[in-house]
Amino acid sequence: MCAYGLLLRRLLxxxxxxxxxxxxxxxxxxxxxxxxxxxxxxxxxxxxxxxxPTIIMPMRGTFQLVFREENPLFTTYDxxxxxxxxxxxxxxxxxxxEGTYEIGGEVALVQRMQLTAQINxxxxxxxxxxxxxxxxxxxxxxxxxxxxxxxxxxxQVFYMHIVAAPVREVWFSTGVGLTSASLNQRxxxxxxxxxxxxxxxxxxxxVGRLGIMPMVPDLGLDAFDVAPGGEALFSIEENIFSxxxxxxxxxxxxxxxxxxxxxxxxxISPFGPMLPIPHVGLDAVQMMKDGEILxxxxxxxxSEKLGVxxxxxxxxxxxxTVFRTNKELLAKLEPSNLQGDAGLDALHVxxxxxxxxxxxxxxxxKRFGHVGQGDLLSDGGWIIFRNLDILQPFAPLxxxxxxxxxxxxxxxxxxxQEPRIADAQIxxxxxxxxxxxxxxxxAKVFQVEQADEPxxxxxxxxxxxxxxxxxDPAAALGKTKSFYRIREW
Numbered sequence: 001m002c003a004y005g006l007l008l009r010r011l012l013x014x015x016x017x018x019x020x021x022x023x024x025x026x027x028x029x030x031x032x033x034x035x036x037x038x039x040x041x042x043x044x045x046x047x048x049x050x051x052x053p054t055i056i057m058p059m060r061g062t063f064q065l066v067f068r069e070e071n072p073l074f075t076t077y078d079x080x081x082x083x084x085x086x087x088x089x090x091x092x093x094x095x096x097x098e099g100t101y102e103i104g105g106e107v108a109l110v111q112r113m114q115l116t117a118q119i120n121x122x123x124x125x126x127x128x129x130x131x132x133x134x135x136x137x138x139x140x141x142x143x144x145x146x147x148x149x150x151x152x153x154x155x156q157v158f159y160m161h162i163v164a165a166p167v168r169e170v171w172f173s174t175g176v177g178l179t180s181a182s183l184n185q186r187x188x189x190x191x192x193x194x195x196x197x198x199x200x201x202x203x204x205x206x207v208g209r210l211g212i213m214p215m216v217p218d219l220g221l222d223a224f225d226v227a228p229g230g231e232a233l234f235s236i237e238e239n240i241f242s243x244x245x246x247x248x249x250x251x252x253x254x255x256x257x258x259x260x261x262x263x264x265x266x267x268i269s270p271f272g273p274m275l276p277i278p279h280v281g282l283d284a285v286q287m288m289k290d291g292e293i294l295x296x297x298x299x300x301x302x303s304e305k306l307g308v309x310x311x312x313x314x315x316x317x318x319x320x321t322v323f324r325t326n327k328e329l330l331a332k333l334e335p336s337n338l339q340g341d342a343g344l345d346a347l348h349v350x351x352x353x354x355x356x357x358x359x360x361x362x363x364x365x366k367r368f369g370h371v372g373q374g375d376l377l378s379d380g381g382w383i384i385f386r387n388l389d390i391l392q393p394f395a396p397l398x399x400x401x402x403x404x405x406x407x408x409x410x411x412x413x414x415x416x417q418e419p420r421i422a423d424a425q426i427x428x429x430x431x432x433x434x435x436x437x438x439x440x441x442x443a444k445v446f447q448v449e450q451a452d453e454p455x456x457x458x459x460x461x462x463x464x465x466x467x468x469x470x471x472d473p474a475a476a477l478g479k480t481k482s483f484y485r486i487r488e489w
Contacts, residue, residue, distance in 0.1 A: 032064025032080055033413050034168040035141065039383045043084070043093055043119070044159040057086045057093050060389070063164070065101060074104035079115060088392060095119045095160075101141070102131075109134045113143050119158055127160055136380065137352040139166050139413070163382075168489070169411040169464055170195040170390065172346065173221040175374070175404020181395035190218040190237070192407065195385075197393025198463060201256070206234055209258030211244030222250065223285040223295070223346075224407035228442040230467045232256040234407070235282040251282040251298070256466075262318070267295055270320030272305030283312070283360070284347040284408070293318040296344035313341040313359065315349075323349075324379070329357060332381025334366035345373070346408035355379040358405040372402040411445055411464055411489055420488060433477030435484075438469045443488035448472070451483045458485055 037060050045055040061084035068076045077100065084095040097117030103109065114128040127145040135142040146159040177189045182197055190203030203218045212219075220237025227233055233253055240248050248254065251264030265277040281298025288294065294315050301310050310316060313326025326341045335342070343360025350356070355378065362373045367381065374387030387402045396403065424439035437448065448470045449458040461472055475482060 032066040032078075033139075033166050035063050035065055035164040036167045036170075037061050037084065038163045038165055039385055039389070040142075040161065040163040041084075042161045043086070043095065044161075045093070046157045046159065047155050048157060049154050055091070057090060059084045059093070059095070059160070060087055061085050061095075065166070068100070070104075073106055074102045077101045077103075079113070082115065082117065087389065093120060097125075099128075103134070103138065105131075109138070111141070111143055113145050113162070115145060115160075122153070122156070122158075125158055127158060136163075137354060139352070140164070140354065165384075166413045167410050170376075170385070171200050171224070171407075171409040171411065172390070172405055173224065173407040174391070175345070175406050176400070178391070178394065178396040178398055178403060181397055182393060187394060188218045189404075189406065190220045192221060192224060192409075193394070194463075195390050195393065200463070200465065201232065206232060206256050207236065207254070209256060210248065210254060211242040211258065212240055212248075213243050216240065220250075221407050223253075223282050224409050225285050225287050226409060226444040226466045227255075227261075227287050228444060230441070230444060230446065230465075232466045233261055233285065233287065235285065249279055251279055253282065253285060253293070253295075262293065267293070267316075267318050268297070268301065270305075270318060271301075271303040271310060271316070272320070273301050273303060283343070283345050283406075284315075284357070286347055286349055288349070289351075294323055294347065294349065296347065300341075311341040313344040315344065315347060315355070324355065329355060329377075329379045330359075330363075332379065333368070333371065333377060334381075335363045335371075336366050337364045345404070345406050346376075348408055348410050356384055356408070356410075358408070362402070374402040374405040376405060376408070413489070421486060424486075426484070433474040435472040435475040435482070436469065437472070437484060437486075439486060441468060441488055445489050446470075447487045449485050449487065450475070451485075452479075452481070454483050458483075464489070 041059045043057045043059050063082045064080040066078045066080055068078050079099040079101050082095060082097045086093040095117050097115055099115035102112045110131040111134055112129055112131045117125045119125050127147055129143055129145045141164045144161050147157050151157045171192055171194055173192055174189050178187050180187050188203055191199050192201040194200050207219055221234055222237050223235045225233045233255055235253055236250055238250050242248050245260055249264050253261040255261050264279050264282060268280050269277050278301055280301050282295055283298055284296040286294045294317055296315060297312055299312055303310050305320060311326050315323040317323045330342060342363055345358045345360050347355060347357045356376055358376055359373055363371055365371050368383055372387050376384040378384055387405060391403055420443045421439050421441040427436040445464050445466050447460055447464045448462050450461045451458040
């Protein structure tokens with residue numbers, strides 16, 4: 001059961017400046033693991049005694065799971081900062097509150113959740129479940145909670161179906177560009193976006209160190225991941241020449257630090273294709289914890305080593321093995337009209353083995369009906385997000401049913417509990433007051449927080465980002481001291 005405790009969010013090294021002095025410190029203060037509601041989460045508003053139509057409303061939102069205690073049978077978490085809401089355009093339903101979640105068991109794994117919530121104007125709504133079997137592999141959560149059989153208000157009885165994953169942000173790119181009403185600007189299909197409605201990295205920021213002269217407006221974005229140390233890995237959609245690296249192919253894995261991580265031919269050569277080794281493109285990529293690179297290709301190619309045809313929807317390993325076939329990925333979604341391979345545009349492999357992905361083409365599912373090429377799916381047989389739902393914060397002006405889904409990176413919890421920042425320094429510009437922070441870490445993404453006193457409170461002074469340096473402009477002007485800490489994922 002101790003494995004459940006690994007989801008505790010720790011506070012990472014606090015970098016402290018007083019004048020120009022630097023004093024590293026560490027904190028063990030517990031932090032919640034941020035969970036996000038997925039497709040399938042619903043709130044039911046019922047009136048069993050009056051016969052009015054039952055309202056079943058899809059719900060979106062987040063909550064925090066904070067470790068409380070564990071014993072030989074169960075691990076208990078506090079459920080905090082509940083912020084659920086119906087999607088835009090639907091009747092207004094909002095839920096806030098707190099509660100507990102238990103997981104464990106003597107023979108088989110079971111779970112139980114109890115919440116005290118305010119739903120719209122109703123306060124003190126008690127919803128709970130019995131001990132029930134897990135419906136998804138931990139750390140995913142799927143559970144039904146409801147008011148008691150003798151509810152305090154029989155004219156309005158609430159039920160919730162909660163489907164959630166420990167995801168803080170979803171980063172992605174689209175297959176086509178869009179005009180964002182919320183940002184009041186054009187968003188490129190080569191920009192890396194966040195589901196929160198911001199641009200994480202523009203295409204120019206990603207390719208800026210690749211030595212491309214003159215700089216072209218946009219090279220597209222086919223795949224994205226982050227390596228330990230905050231190095232952004234990606235592929236572009238077209239071939240181009242670099243003054244420093246030579247020819248760059250649209251199937252090469254490139255780095256925002258200005259290097260070629262893998263040539264496309266290096267990825268495919270372990271499969272023993274017919275010589276000369278072909279260029280097969282790249283549509284999805286993920287670097288695993290041990291450094292192994294998983295990827296998908298744009299076109300089919302025959303592997304003489306394995307004696308099979310490698311499909312564009314298969315997950316391949318740079319070790320020369322097929323990690324998962326497209327047929328295996330789609331099996332539990334029960335496609336009804338596919339004549340072959342649906343392709344693979346994005347992927348994320350969870351430590352528990354579940355795979356999230358998107359396909360290159362739309363298809364019909366016996367379970368869900370139409371599945372778009374921009375929908376995020378699970379090989380467990382679930383839809384994680386619909387394409388227009390995840391793009392809603394950008395308020396696209398274009399009237400499209402699907403903007404496609406090209407790249408994927410999840411800001412989620414790491415298995416390690418130990419702080420990973422090995423070294424850090426702060427440089428203060430005495431004239432401008434700018435504070436420049438640099439650090440070394442084998443984590444992937446970071447967020448800087450600041451406080452006026454070492455005990456806090458600390459507040460984020462920037463978004464989550466890949467990289468190991470941060471500029472806090474004019475932060476030191478008029479101050480004798482300022483305290484920083486860095487969260488890492």
